Amino acid sequence: MRAEARPLPSVAGTWVVMRRELRALLQDRRSLSMMVIFGIVFPIILAVGATGPKNGVGYVVGIMTEVLLFPYIAGLQAALTAFVGEREHGTLGPLLATPLSNVSIFAGKLLGAAYIPSFAASGIGLGIFLAVIGTTNPGPVREIGGGAMAQLIAIAIVAGFAMIVLGLLVGSKAKSVRGAQGVSTVVVLPVIVGVQVLASSVTHRGPAFSAAILGGLFAAIVLGLVFSARIWNREEALVSLG
Amino acid sequence: MIRLDGLTRTFGSTRAVDGVTLDVPDGSIVALLGPNGAGKTTTVRMASGLIGITTGRAWIDDVDVGAEPARARARAGLLMGEANLYEGMTLAGYLSFFSEAYGMTPRAALARANVLARELGLADRLNDKIGAFSKGMRQRVALARALVHDPPALFLDEPTSGLDVEAAIEFRGRIKDFRHERRSIVLCTHILTEAEELADQVVVIQRGAIVAQGTPAELKRSARGERFRVVLAKPLAAYAKVFDGLAVAEVESNNGAISFRTQDPAQANPEIVRRLVAAKADVLALEELDRSLEDAYLDIVKGARGEG
Numbered sequence: 121m122r123a124e125a126r127p128l129p130s131v132a133g134t135w136v137v138m139r140r141e142l143r144a145l146l147q148d149r150r151s152l153s154m155m156v157i158f159g160i161v162f163p164i165i166l167a168v169g170a171t172g173p174k175n176g177v178g179y180v181v182g183i184m185t186e187v188l189l190f191p192y193i194a195g196l197q198a199a200l201t202a203f204v205g206e207r208e209h210g211t212l213g214p215l216l217a218t219p220l221s222n223v224s225i226f227a228g229k230l231l232g233a234a235y236i237p238s239f240a241a242s243g244i245g246l247g248i249f250l251a252v253i254g255t256t257n258p259g260p261v262r263e264i265g266g267g268a269m270a271q272l273i274a275i276a277i278v279a280g281f282a283m284i285v286l287g288l289l290v291g292s293k294a295k296s297v298r299g300a301q302g303v304s305t306v307v308v309l310p311v312i313v314g315v316q317v318l319a320s321s322v323t324h325r326g327p328a329f330s331a332a333i334l335g336g337l338f339a340a341i342v343l344g345l346v347f348s349a350r351i352w353n354r355e356e357a358l359v360s361l362g
Numbered sequence: 363m364i365r366l367d368g369l370t371r372t373f374g375s376t377r378a379v380d381g382v383t384l385d386v387p388d389g390s391i392v393a394l395l396g397p398n399g400a401g402k403t404t405t406v407r408m409a410s411g412l413i414g415i416t417t418g419r420a421w422i423d424d425v426d427v428g429a430e431p432a433r434a435r436a437r438a439g440l441l442m443g444e445a446n447l448y449e450g451m452t453l454a455g456y457l458s459f460f461s462e463a464y465g466m467t468p469r470a471a472l473a474r475a476n477v478l479a480r481e482l483g484l485a486d487r488l489n490d491k492i493g494a495f496s497k498g499m500r501q502r503v504a505l506a507r508a509l510v511h512d513p514p515a516l517f518l519d520e521p522t523s524g525l526d527v528e529a530a531i532e533f534r535g536r537i538k539d540f541r542h543e544r545r546s547i548v549l550c551t552h553i554l555t556e557a558e559e560l561a562d563q564v565v566v567i568q569r570g571a572i573v574a575q576g577t578p579a580e581l582k583r584s585a586r587g588e589r590f591r592v593v594l595a596k597p598l599a600a601y602a603k604v605f606d607g608l609a610v611a612e613v614e615s616n617n618g619a620i621s622f623r624t625q626d627p628a629q630a631n632p633e634i635v636r637r638l639v640a641a642k643a644d645v646l647a648l649e650e651l652d653r654s655l656e657d658a659y660l661d662i663v664k665g666a667r668g669e670g
Contacts (some may be wrong), residue, residue, distance in 0.1 A: 124437065125436040125466075125511035125512075126436060127436050127465065128465050133463070136463055143455070147451075211447065211448055214446055214460070214504075215463070216412060217410070217412060218460065218463040219432040219433070219435040219436040219465070220463050354412060354413070355413050355414060359373070359413075
């Protein structure tokens with residue numbers, strides 16, 4: 121009598137898929153180099169560029185949101201590779217044949233390929249940026265203050281998460297990663313410009329304004345997740361595999 | 363044991379699979395044959411719990427596939443055409459990942475990867491990246507992936523397509539081994555000699571429905587009857603008269619060899635020989651013509667299309 125394989129609970133399944141995606145990302149030179157550029161090189165360059173005495177609060181806020189947000193562009197590219205790329209190369213089929221739930225596969229890929237690496241790169245980038253500018257031009261950072269700084273960081277991070285899931289949603293019908301990357305720019309550019317514009321108002325409009333922005337972004341994430349999960353369920357993905 | 367009972371699947375207004383019913387007992391191989399787009403892959407996907415069933419039911423052992431698709435997938439091993447492997451992973455990492463996806467602990471998964479690699483002759487490549495493997499090795503890796511959870515049911519969709527002759531023979535040998543391991547196997551193939559060699563039962567699907575089913579030998583004896591040839595010492599000009607009133611068809615004469623088809627050889631053949639002797643023809647031989655599964659298959663699909 122054979123021992124029966126048991127389907128994993130969704131959280132355990134998500135953990136298995138997420139670990140594989142993280143390993144795959146670390147082995148993918150292109151994705152890894154984008155994370156390093158956005159998470160380390162880019163913040164250093166921007167921080168050094170923002171050290172001039174005439175660069176005030178508005179300038180530093182704008183640069184800081186870019187530092188926080190740009191790693192999520194790399195995250196979106198990694199997400200498109202993990203979803204559209206796997207469909208393009210046929211490797212999604214064997215994964216769908218396992219007893220892993222749709223939720224495990226979707227969440228594991230999204231977390232492992234995109235959210236966790238982007239969040240980590242964004243955090244490292246912010247740390248480097250603040251360390252450099254804190255020693256060379258600390259005035260604007262002090263002027264922004266802890267509360268507004270926290271709001272800015274929260275908005276940029278949540279906007280990054282929203283950008284990834286919305287980019288994945290609009291790119292999901294593309295046949296290739298390259299096509300999906302092209303289509304997803306319709307999400308990337310408005311999010312970056314929008315966050316820049318909104319962030320400049322956060323410092324003088326207060327927490328209620330930030331809460332409203334965050335509410336809108338959370339709603340966008342939930343909608344994006346719901347619709348993406350519908351597209352990337354087993355049945356739809358297999359039909360699109362042919 | 364795989365059981366399908368009236369399995370039907372529609373996509374919009376298209377009926378991709380229409381009432382497929384079949385049993386695959388433990389230790390047996392059923393070959394699904396049919397033209398591209400006939401519904402073989404959709405049948406396999408439904409039977410293994412990958413996609414939903416519109417109507418009908420399927421079981422893998424005691425697991426109701428429609429009610430518990432995840433449990434069904436845990437009891438099914440799938441090899442769908444191309445190997446489709448993660449090129450950047452090592453063999454050990456790849457097999458461990460899929461073992462974990464089937465619920466094993468990382469330690470057990472690594473142990474299982476080692477066992478499978480040894481069984482499939484890949485033990486010395488465990489730490490190599492899959493991207494460097496040959497086509498035959500990749501297909502073995504895909505097979506190992508399908509076996510990581512030791513499934514009682516195997517669904518093999520064109521497993522030898524694209525393999526060289528030697529690799530295909532080796533692969534077919536492994537499929538025979540699975541029969542001895544008491545697995546139930548559904549084999550989709552376009553290679554009819556492969557179906558003939560491996561399958562206990564052959565099922566022909568056309569436009570989503572089963573149009574013929576039986577052992578390879580049964581299918582070769584098609585509904586249109588077996589084909590025979592009578593060899594004469596010299597051609598007989600009035601040969602057609604010999605067959606008058608008999609239940610024979612497709613009578614053709616070629617240089618003293620007359621071939622015909624009959625559904626009732628026990629009745630027709632002695633009478634044909636008697637009439638030939640009466641017509642002063644010297645009968646050298648009466649033989650049954652070998653009919654390949656390919657001939658039978660073509661008859662069946664053309665018949666189902668109304669071309670027969």
